[in-house]
Amino acid sequence: FGFMNGSNYYDELTPDVTSYDYDAVLTEAGDFTEKYEKYRQVIGKYTQLPQVHFSSKIRKKTYGTLKVQEKVGLFEALKDISVPVKNTFPIPMEKLDQSYGYILYRTALEREQNLEKIRLWGANDRANIFVEQKPVAALYDRQLLEEVQVNADFEAGATMDILVENMGRVNFGPRIEYQRKGIEGCVQLNGHMHYNWEMYTLPLDNLEKLDFTKGYEEGRPGFYRFTFEVEEAGDTFLDFAGWGKGCAFLNGFNLGRFWEIGPQKRLYIPAPLLKKGTNEIIMFETDGKTAPEISLKAEPDVG
Missing domain, CATH: 2.60.120.260 (Galactose-binding domain-like)
Structure with missing residues (x-):
């Protein structure tokens, strides 16, 4: 999360994306993958494997489409x-x-x-x-x-x-x-x-100081505020289709970066980051490319 990704550098800079599981056997949300099942098949040829069950159910929820409520230029x-x-x-x-x-x-x-x-x-x-x-x-x-x-x-x-x-x-x-x-x-x-x-x-660690009445011009860096209500918390994924480049914050927590070039298309939001009642998302967009909305969906990616 946040700005803590590393980077490789051979002939060019290749930063790691926020979703950081490196095609692991579990997703960042803790789900088994097809690779996990393949591992079990191979290893199971040589030893007896116990069946693994989650101690709690991982709930994923769609919170819908959120419209921009306030915005202010950088x-x-x-x-x-x-x-x-x-x-x-x-x-x-x-x-x-x-x-x-x-x-x-x-x-x-x-x-x-x-x-x-x-x-x-x-x-x-x-x-x-x-x-x-x-x-x-x-x-x-x-x-x-x-x-x-x-x-x-x-x-x-x-x-x-x-x-x-x-x-x-x-x-x-x-x-x-x-x-x-x-x-x-x-x-x-x-x-x-x-x-x-x-x-x-x-460092963007003080966004509570933003005054959304200060003014805004399209096509320039800016901050965009959204709110949504939560009755029951579940894992969800922020879809930033239509936005250019920047980072996103949920209730002051830095979810990580987004960039329209991919490969990542959605940012993971674990359920414990949500609170019952009103939640706030702030998008910082550096390239002035925005959409009128973002979405919170139950699936991690669109492909």
């Missing part, structure tokens, strides 16, 4: 959930006493009147770049190693924001020593280094 909510740190150069999240989540870098483009080229030196793992809160580019992993062409015209003094996501630290191999998250080096704009930054750490 830029509008930023100062409610983070306090900026100023520095000449960007600072990685670890040097700001942050281990997981996101970090946002903000600066004023005082001497620029357009943006044609950008390079983020020492950046990990995924960066959404905005000028005047409008999306300019989204760069992931190997794309962060190169200078990229962009196209943004603006007046001097415009604000640039770079939202960087820690997608999971590499946990073995030669890349294990290069796991600073955020931006460890510098930001190069139109061929020269850019100075004077504000850093907003976003």
Whole structure:
């Protein structure tokens, strides 16, 4: 759960998904799989196997479709959930006493009147770049190693924001020593280094501070609030079809990440995380791609 997934790195970053059973003989919800039965057949040829029965019934429930009730933009909510740190150069999240989540870098483009080229030196793992809160580019992993062409015209003094996501630290191999998250080096704009930054750490462990009256713009990062009622708690699965990329929280508990590219299509919600009465889900969506709803279903995936 949460941001605790690891990652492999051979020729490219390959983070582990939130559903973490590695095709095990039991599902993350504790159910027997076909593989479990095959294991029993093979091992049963050589020894007497007891029949295993659950001591309690695993209940799974569908809680239906939930409509967005409230929403607020990240830029509008930023100062409610983070306090900026100023520095000449960007600072990685670890040097700001942050281990997981996101970090946002903000600066004023005082001497620029357009943006044609950008390079983020020492950046990990995924960066959404905005000028005047409008999306300019989204760069992931190997794309962060190169200078990229962009196209943004603006007046001097415009604000640039770079939202960087820690997608999971590499946990073995030669890349294990290069796991600073955020931006460890510098930001190069139109061929020269850019100075004077504000850093907003976003571990997202204080979402109770969100004020959903602060404002919202479509197509930008934001927080989306849902509620639903529970009479009887059962395991359920959050279906995020139609959403882009981000993470989900249930009653303040970080369920993990979602990303439209897959392979995971639903997030597991164990019954003990639910409470009788009103429950709250908050979706943080970084790419501005949303649907008007999410669903809570009794099955883990759609294939």
